[in-house]
Amino acid sequence: MTGITFSDKYRRIATEEAWAPQEMMDMYRDLYESGKLDDPGFSSLWGFYGSSNEPRPVTVRRKLADLDDERLHDMDAAGIDFAVLALTSPGVQVFDRDTAIRVASDSNDMVKEAVDRHPDRYAALCAVAPQAPEVAAQEIQRCQALGFRGIIINSHTHGEYLSDSKFWPIFEAAEALDMPVYLHPNTPPKAMIEPMLEVGLDGAIFGFGVETGLHMLRIITAGVFDHFPKLQFIIGHMGEALPYWMYRLDFMHNAQVTSKRYEALKPLKKKVSDYLKENVYITCSGMAWEPAVRFCQQQIGIDRTMYAMDYPYQYVLQEVIDLDNMAIPDAEKKMFYQDVAEKVFKLS
Amino acid sequence: MTGITFSDKYRRIATEEAWAPQEMMDMYRDLYESGKLDDPGFSSLWGFYGSSNEPRPVTVRRKLADLDDERLHDMDAAGIDFAVLALTSPGVQVFDRDTAIRVASDSNDMVKEAVDRHPDRYAALCAVAPQAPEVAAQEIQRCQALGFRGIIINSHTHGEYLSDSKFWPIFEAAEALDMPVYLHPNTPPKAMIEPMLEVGLDGAIFGFGVETGLHMLRIITAGVFDHFPKLQFIIGHMGEALPYWMYRLDFMHNAQVTSKRYEALKPLKKKVSDYLKENVYITCSGMAWEPAVRFCQQQIGIDRTMYAMDYPYQYVLQEVIDLDNMAIPDAEKKMFYQDVAEKVFKLS
Numbered sequence: 243m244t245g246i247t248f249s250d251k252y253r254r255i256a257t258e259e260a261w262a263p264q265e266m267m268d269m270y271r272d273l274y275e276s277g278k279l280d281d282p283g284f285s286s287l288w289g290f291y292g293s294s295n296e297p298r299p300v301t302v303r304r305k306l307a308d309l310d311d312e313r314l315h316d317m318d319a320a321g322i323d324f325a326v327l328a329l330t331s332p333g334v335q336v337f338d339r340d341t342a343i344r345v346a347s348d349s350n351d352m353v354k355e356a357v358d359r360h361p362d363r364y365a366a367l368c369a370v371a372p373q374a375p376e377v378a379a380q381e382i383q384r385c386q387a388l389g390f391r392g393i394i395i396n397s398h399t400h401g402e403y404l405s406d407s408k409f410w411p412i413f414e415a416a417e418a419l420d421m422p423v424y425l426h427p428n429t430p431p432k433a434m435i436e437p438m439l440e441v442g443l444d445g446a447i448f449g450f451g452v453e454t455g456l457h458m459l460r461i462i463t464a465g466v467f468d469h470f471p472k473l474q475f476i477i478g479h480m481g482e483a484l485p486y487w488m489y490r491l492d493f494m495h496n497a498q499v500t501s502k503r504y505e506a507l508k509p510l511k512k513k514v515s516d517y518l519k520e521n522v523y524i525t526c527s528g529m530a531w532e533p534a535v536r537f538c539q540q541q542i543g544i545d546r547t548m549y550a551m552d553y554p555y556q557y558v559l560q561e562v563i564d565l566d567n568m569a570i571p572d573a574e575k576k577m578f579y580q581d582v583a584e585k586v587f588k589l590s
Numbered sequence: 591m592t593g594i595t596f597s598d599k600y601r602r603i604a605t606e607e608a609w610a611p612q613e614m615m616d617m618y619r620d621l622y623e624s625g626k627l628d629d630p631g632f633s634s635l636w637g638f639y640g641s642s643n644e645p646r647p648v649t650v651r652r653k654l655a656d657l658d659d660e661r662l663h664d665m666d667a668a669g670i671d672f673a674v675l676a677l678t679s680p681g682v683q684v685f686d687r688d689t690a691i692r693v694a695s696d697s698n699d700m701v702k703e704a705v706d707r708h709p710d711r712y713a714a715l716c717a718v719a720p721q722a723p724e725v726a727a728q729e730i731q732r733c734q735a736l737g738f739r740g741i742i743i744n745s746h747t748h749g750e751y752l753s754d755s756k757f758w759p760i761f762e763a764a765e766a767l768d769m770p771v772y773l774h775p776n777t778p779p780k781a782m783i784e785p786m787l788e789v790g791l792d793g794a795i796f797g798f799g800v801e802t803g804l805h806m807l808r809i810i811t812a813g814v815f816d817h818f819p820k821l822q823f824i825i826g827h828m829g830e831a832l833p834y835w836m837y838r839l840d841f842m843h844n845a846q847v848t849s850k851r852y853e854a855l856k857p858l859k860k861k862v863s864d865y866l867k868e869n870v871y872i873t874c875s876g877m878a879w880e881p882a883v884r885f886c887q888q889q890i891g892i893d894r895t896m897y898a899m900d901y902p903y904q905y906v907l908q909e910v911i912d913l914d915n916m917a918i919p920d921a922e923k924k925m926f927y928q929d930v931a932e933k934v935f936k937l938s
Contacts, residue, residue, distance in 0.1 A: 290851050298849040398785075405789060419885065436781040437746075441753060441808050442852030448807055451835065452800050460789050460794055486834040487799065489828065489879035493904070494795035501646040503638050504790030531837035533889055541881055556841070559760035 246559065248321030249566055252576040255583040256322045257552035258424065258478045258527040260330035261313075261356075262500040263349050267292060273336065281400075282436070283429025284336050286444055297357040305554030306330055309356035314363060315552075318411045320559050321566075322364075322551060326587055327353055328394040329369040332428045335399040342371035342580070346381060354388050365587055367394040367424055372402075372409055379415035386419045392476070393421050397428035397457050406459035413470045422474040424587050425461075427454040427482075446528065446555070455482035458522070459514070463495065467521045468511045474586065478527035478550055480534040485524065485541050488515040519543060523586050525550035530561035535578070544574055548582040594907065596669030597914055600924040603931040604670045606772065606826045606875040606898035608678035609661075609704075610654040611697050615640060629748075629821065630784070631777025632684050634792055650658035653902030654678055661712060663903075668751055668907050669914075670899060673709075674935055675701055676742040677717040680776045683747040690719035694729060702736050713935055715742040716774055721752075727763035734767045739935040740824070741769050745776035745805050753808035761818045770822040770871070770934050773809075775802040775830075794876065794903070803830035806870070807862070811843065815869045816859045822934065826875035827896055828882040833872065833889050836863040867891060871934050873898035878909030880916045883926070892922055896930040 248254070270288045273279050291299045305312060317325060329349050334342040343396055349474045353366040368385035370378035370393060382393055393416055395404065404412065411552070416423050427450030429435060438444040438452070467473060477484070484491070491514040498507050510518075524538045527550035536546045549565065551557065567573065584590040596602070600764060618636045621627050653660060659676070666674060677697050684692040696718045701714040716733035718741060719725035730741055741764055745753065745859045751823040752760065764771050766775075775798035788798070806825055815821060825832070832839070839862040846855050872886045875898035886895045897913065899905065916923065932938040 290849075294849070294851070296849040296851075298845060332698075333633065349703070363846035401785070403785070405591075430782075431785060433784040434778075434782050434786075437749070437751070437808075438777060438782075438804060440854065441811060442846060442855035443807060443811065445842070445846070445851075447839060447846060448804065448835075451838075456785060456791065456796065456800075459791060460785075463789060463791065480834070483831040483834050485830050486828070486882060486885070487796075490799075490876050491795060491881065493876070494793070496791070497646060498790060498795060501638075501642070501644040504795075508787065528838050528841070533885065534834060534837065537834070537881065537885055 246321070246563070248562065251572055253323045254321055254562070254582045255549065255589065256551040256553065257325065257326045257476070257525050257548055257583050257587070258426065259325040259327050259553045260306060260555065261309055261353065262330040263352055264307045266279055266349065267303060267307065267347055269345070275540070279336055280432060281336060282432055282439055283449070286439055287429050290519060298551040302554050310359070311351070314360065316553065316557060317363065319435055320551070320557070320562050324364070324581070324589065325446055325553070326365050326367060326391065327356070328367040328424060328426060331396040331426055333369050333394065333396040334371050335396050335428070339371065339373040342373045343377050346371045350381070350385055350390070357389070359569070364569040365391045365589060367392045368421070369394055370412065372399040372404065372412065375409050375411040376565065379411040380437050382412070382419060382421055384535055391589065393423045394426060395455050397427045397534045398431045401431035401433060403457050403460050405464035405466065413466060413473055417470040422476055424476040425454060426478065427451070429453065434546045451479060453513045455484050457490070458482060458484060462514055462517045463507060465508060465510060467517045474521055474523065476523040476525060476586065478525045478552070480526055480529040480538055481524040481542065485538050488541065489520060491515060519546070522546070523548060523582065527552035528556055530558070530565055532564070535565070535568065536569060536570065544577055545582060547578060550578045594669070595912070596910065600921055600928045601671045602900065602910070602927045603672045603674065603933070603937065604896065604899040605674045605824070605873050605896055605931050606774065607673040607675055607901045608654060608903065609657055609675050609701065610678040611700055612655045612692055614697065615651060615655065627684055628780060629684060630787055631792055631797070632680060634787055635777050650902050657701070658707070662708065664901065664905060665711065666807060668899070668905070668910050672712070672937065673901070674713050674715060674739065674931070675704070676715040676774060679742040679774055680819055681717050681742065681743040682719050683744055683776070687719065687721040689852055690721045691725050694719045694766045696731055698729070698738070705737065713739045713937060715740045715820040716769070717742055718760065718909055720747040720752065720760065723757050723759040727759040730760070730767060730769055730842055734769055736886045739937065741771045742774060743771055745801050749779035749781060750810050751805050753812035753814065758817070759851060761814060761821055765818040765821040771805055772824040773802060774826065775799070777801065799827060799830045803832050806832060807839070810865045811855060811858070813856060813858060815865045822871065823835055824871040824873060824934065826873045826900070827884055828874055828877040829872040829890065832866060833886050836866060836889065839863060867894070870894070871896060871930065875900035876904055878906070879912055880912070883913070883916065884918065887922065892925055893930060895926060897927045
């Protein structure tokens with residue numbers, strides 16, 4: 243133990259906590275070594291995390307695969323009461339259709355067992371294969387019945403985005419079953435990565451945010467929330483900078499739609515920022531930084547901003563201490579750590 | 591006139607104000623129609639602004655080419671006392687080397703004449719051809735002697751970034767002559783644009799920020815400010831979201847450098863955020879939004895955050911009124927509108 247005593251004024255719920263079956267990481271290594279996947283971002287990410295013997299990737303691999311003693315010990319040491327588990331990026335989305343369907347289902351069964359072993363510590367998000375939207379919709383239904391609390395999507399699938407209506411059976415199921423969708427980063431696809439990759443900026447330092455911010459914005463501008471008004475998304479990393487961009491998103495969306503610059507950019511029922519405030523929750527994964535947390539609380543909403551650690555990629559005890567010490571009222575801190583997560587994931 | 595009376599507690603200096611010789615816009619149209627430039631972003635941007643008969647592009651074209659009556663009238667109507675003029679994006683950076691050198695020099699002569707006609711209303715930034723770094727360095731020297739107050743770079747040049755050391759003669763001249771570099775957006779290059787372009791998000795709504803934020807970050811992580819510690823940059827649009835990302839930039843830069851993930855990502859003398867606070871000024875072009883202005887003032891510095899209108903692309907009188915009404919002390923408002931610009935561009 244660390245000897246740190248954490249305040250017990252609220253239950254700390256961490257909402258973007260990664261895990262991976264060892265079998266899936268082995269498949270990643272085989273896929274990388276086969277050279278068969280034409281995805282430089284995958285090669286960059288899992289060429290490193292899957293094979294490197296540096297301390298960071300070795301630790302990440304071991305902690306990703308553990309759903310019992312080490313993880314629970316780490317949670318205790320950091321004052322984390324409860325974790326919402328999600329299959330790590332890029333999940334099954336790099337596999338072929340049939341493999342993706344199988345690994346999604348197997349991994350869901352596996353994480354369900356961990357939740358059953360530790361029901362007071364874990365809930366889980368359901369992994370799906372966007373490669374097969376109708377099957378994904380069925381898997382969402384199966385998982386919802388098993389007690390899963392949402393869906394994890396690790397951004398693009400072979401360079402395709404959920405803004406494409408062929409994927410919308412996933413949204414139809416998610417909305418009907420009241421299952422929120424956590425849109426988690428992946429490296430940018432081949433058509434976008436090179437100017438970032440060539441200088442080592444394709445990953446969590448920058449590319450992740452570009453990829454995931456773009457994906458969320460594509461979903462909004464495609465009119466997904468006009469079609470599925472009750473659908474709720476969650477994005478991490480303090481909203482992938484979209485809250486900061488809200489003014490410009492609204493101004494330029496209106497300017498481009500009005501001037502008919504793009505066939506693809508259609509009028510929407512609301513402003514871009516309205517969807518961010520009504521259909522999107524924000525977590526602080528990777529951004530344990532009071533100024534950004536407060537910016538989101540003020541601009542998106544105190545009732546839409548919540549805590550995430552991003553374990554095991556960012557297991558930093560000091561971050562919990564810093565967030566505990568934010569200069570906001572206790573009631574708002576409880577919303578941040580506990581109430582918002584309990585509501586969106588139905589945890590109370 | 592609009593009949594609006596603006597406060598005269600400070601001089602309003604607008605620092606990212608675009609202009610273009612009619613000849614250059616004609617060359618853009620010819621280049622676009624020739625199909626010879628393999629740059630989908632240029633085709634998207636100037637295929638629209640150069641040819642469309644919608645009200646927005648027609649107005650933008652006319653106002654870009656005017657450096658006298660219409661522009662001064664518009665400035666008066668919006669309470670703008672003084673404008674720092676810059677050659678509009680993508681400047682000369684889409685031309686071949688020799689054409690770029692010639693058009694840069696000609697456009698600098700032309701804007702110099704406008705400054706001479708209206709010395710109490712305008713200063714100008716020097717356009718250069720990064721295609722010829724040594725010639726660009728000479729042009730910076732020539733322009734500095736003519737009274738130019740900085741350098742305009744419209745992001746990538748044929749897909750290349752100033753992080754590449756072959757461009758560093760430009761930085762050497764800029765630092766030696768104390769000429770700040772305004773890094774202005776362009777559309778992303780071919781290697782990055784497709785997932786944005788196919789849904790109409792390649793321009794000012796999103797792609798501009800990705801491109802320019804990446805470019806600034808590439809310059810920082812390449813160690814440019816370790817080589818040229820006195821060099822000063824200016825980035826618009828409230829810092830292209832980099833101020834919002836500072837915590838993650840620092841954390842992940844350190845994590846990647848420590849774990850030796852990339853050959854290209856080297857240790858730096860300071861944190862990424864230190865360079866943003868010590869070598870970068872921020873303007874509010876396109877982001878006339880108090881929460882973002884205050885975020886930058888607080889996180890980057892009151893002495894590094896300044897006003898820009900982004901004329902003629904965002905000529906919105908209400909934005910000046912909104913910024914005039916920000917809930918900050920008058921002394922800080924004067925810094926925002928006047929003092930910081932006077933210092934960085936040596937205008938007082």
